[in-house]
Amino acid sequence: MESCARRYPAPHDAARRGAHFVRNNERVNPAAVVVERIGAVVARLYPAAGDDHDSAARPSDRCDAQINIALGLARKVGKSPRDVAQEIIDNLDVRGICSTVEVAGPGFLNLTYEDAHLASLLAAVSHDDSLGVHRAATTQNVVIDYSAPNVAKEMHVGHLRSTVIGDALVRMCERAGHKVVRENHIGDWGTPFGMLIEHLVDLGEVGAARELSVGDLDGFYKQAREKFDSSEQFQERARARVVSLQGGDAETLRLWRLLVAESARYFATVYEKLGVLLTEADLRGESAYNALLSEVVARLKKSSLLTVDDSAEVVFVDGFTNRDNEPLPLIIRKRDGGYNYATSDLACVIDRVERIGATLMLYVVGAPQAQHLSMIEAVATKAGWLAPPAQMVHVAFGSVLGSDKKMLKSRSGQAVKLIELLDEAVERADASIAQKNPELPAAQRRNVARMIGIGAVKYADLANDRVKDYVFDWERMLSFDGNTAPYLQYAHARICSIFRRAQVTRESVRSAKISLVHPNERALALWLLQYDSAFWDSLERYSPHRLCTYLYELSTRYTAFYEHCPVLKADDAATRDSRLHLCDLTARVLSDGLLMLGIESPEQM
Numbered sequence: 001m002e003s004c005a006r007r008y009p010a011p012h013d014a015a016r017r018g019a020h021f022v023r024n025n026e027r028v029n030p031a032a033v034v035v036e037r038i039g040a041v042v043a044r045l046y047p048a049a050g051d052d053h054d055s056a057a058r059p060s061d062r063c064d065a066q067i068n069i070a071l072g073l074a075r076k077v078g079k080s081p082r083d084v085a086q087e088i089i090d091n092l093d094v095r096g097i098c099s100t101v102e103v104a105g106p107g108f109l110n111l112t113y114e115d116a117h118l119a120s121l122l123a124a125v126s127h128d129d130s131l132g133v134h135r136a137a138t139t140q141n142v143v144i145d146y147s148a149p150n151v152a153k154e155m156h157v158g159h160l161r162s163t164v165i166g167d168a169l170v171r172m173c174e175r176a177g178h179k180v181v182r183e184n185h186i187g188d189w190g191t192p193f194g195m196l197i198e199h200l201v202d203l204g205e206v207g208a209a210r211e212l213s214v215g216d217l218d219g220f221y222k223q224a225r226e227k228f229d230s231s232e233q234f235q236e237r238a239r240a241r242v243v244s245l246q247g248g249d250a251e252t253l254r255l256w257r258l259l260v261a262e263s264a265r266y267f268a269t270v271y272e273k274l275g276v277l278l279t280e281a282d283l284r285g286e287s288a289y290n291a292l293l294s295e296v297v298a299r300l301k302k303s304s305l306l307t308v309d310d311s312a313e314v315v316f317v318d319g320f321t322n323r324d325n326e327p328l329p330l331i332i333r334k335r336d337g338g339y340n341y342a343t344s345d346l347a348c349v350i351d352r353v354e355r356i357g358a359t360l361m362l363y364v365v366g367a368p369q370a371q372h373l374s375m376i377e378a379v380a381t382k383a384g385w386l387a388p389p390a391q392m393v394h395v396a397f398g399s400v401l402g403s404d405k406k407m408l409k410s411r412s413g414q415a416v417k418l419i420e421l422l423d424e425a426v427e428r429a430d431a432s433i434a435q436k437n438p439e440l441p442a443a444q445r446r447n448v449a450r451m452i453g454i455g456a457v458k459y460a461d462l463a464n465d466r467v468k469d470y471v472f473d474w475e476r477m478l479s480f481d482g483n484t485a486p487y488l489q490y491a492h493a494r495i496c497s498i499f500r501r502a503q504v505t506r507e508s509v510r511s512a513k514i515s516l517v518h519p520n521e522r523a524l525a526l527w528l529l530q531y532d533s534a535f536w537d538s539l540e541r542y543s544p545h546r547l548c549t550y551l552y553e554l555s556t557r558y559t560a561f562y563e564h565c566p567v568l569k570a571d572d573a574a575t576r577d578s579r580l581h582l583c584d585l586t587a588r589v590l591s592d593g594l595l596m597l598g599i600e601s602p603e604q605m
């Protein structure tokens, strides 16, 4: 368990982190009102101490929450932390909210909430379709650039990461109330298309389409490459084809469209398997910016940013140097007059800011492209196309590794095809359910296997801090124990089965009064009230793993609750209903949290 995930962030923490979102005060965090009142007391008692205090409330074994503000404050005001803590308590009115606030240890403030305070917040969460997750104070126009495979190339695990992380961010941004535009910046333009089109011509359109439609994209690409490398005549044809393509020759464009359409169809099958929101309507590849490329050059010229370097047109930006410490240019137009990946990314910034009105652009792209994207950002800023409120953020991610800690490869040493990986996940999940629950009818098992297999792959990716590499491990990701999708899905399914056994509908318990007598009931309830904080903490850092950590802790607390607090065999009807209500709320938060990650929650497994 990560220690930071156990924190209750204070409402003003977001600003301190330089978050890109302005958030409302948290409404269902039981600590929020206490933190606010302590802030007011501190401002009154110690006006000279500034307002940059650590007022975050953190969970503790000794009490419901602990606040450490007195420790830092003591240094500033020259008193002992315990004295400062006592002075705060003497001036603090939290009647109806806390039953006790005590000085503990070196000067901690230990809070114990009134049951009524928790019960009313739980009721608010239960009555809210968003389960307490508040909407952003200001709506942003967010463009999320994700997935972005390349035409006539196989999708690999790098695209899995971008697709899965990007899709979770889309869902979370939408939940936060932002306007989201999904953009799949596929690689559908550039010099390789000369050789790809010529190869298509050689195969004949029908033959080529057949080859591409079975999903052997890499085979197609490799054959074209081999011809290009071995035949000078083919090279000539390929070069001439690039010229026709860029010149807008109708027949060439028709052949090019054929290639793109076949790949797009293939991408769509992968997306459907993965269960992500991307559709063909979200395709906006490099070629979409063609018409804007000359505009980029003209604007850069006009603002005198363009220089000629080694007969290429380039922009130099401060702070970027190569290995030999020489200034590193961003190449806008190559010596042969052709444009670059960078040029279309600059056009793309103009398009997103000026046409779409984006205020926030998220680039869910692998870490190796960090320098490329920083240069784009620097040039676009210098040129004045990118200015507040618009900003771009590189949501970078690391690599997927094999058990040898090297880039994940198939047994034959090839890059692993994403689609084969997904099929294998479903097969493995199917086998493990068949073993665990042999009574489940085959058709239902297939469907559950799909949810578990795909969920396991997605979750294993999302549960790791995205900036780090992770090791792809079938056993671990499909395990029903630990921080995995199957563990969370199982906790959810188990709750559904309690309701089936009780023959009680989920909705019917939602107005039952929740009473928190047993410590495990209280621990579960306190964690349910942190969903809003965990959601925002995760979104503000574009870090889905934080939401995973929250959900894992929720399942763990639920398991402990279920072990110690009989539900259907509770002593009296009121306790039973209260506990059923907690069960229902837990299942709702679990499935909602998984939904935010793009993962389904079966009711039975």
Ligand code: ARG
Residues within 6 Å of the ligand: 145, 148, 149, 150, 185, 186, 187, 345, 348, 363, 365
């Ligand atoms: N197609 C590129 C690749 O496979 C990723 C594109 C990312 N988006 C962008 N706007 N550059 O590496």
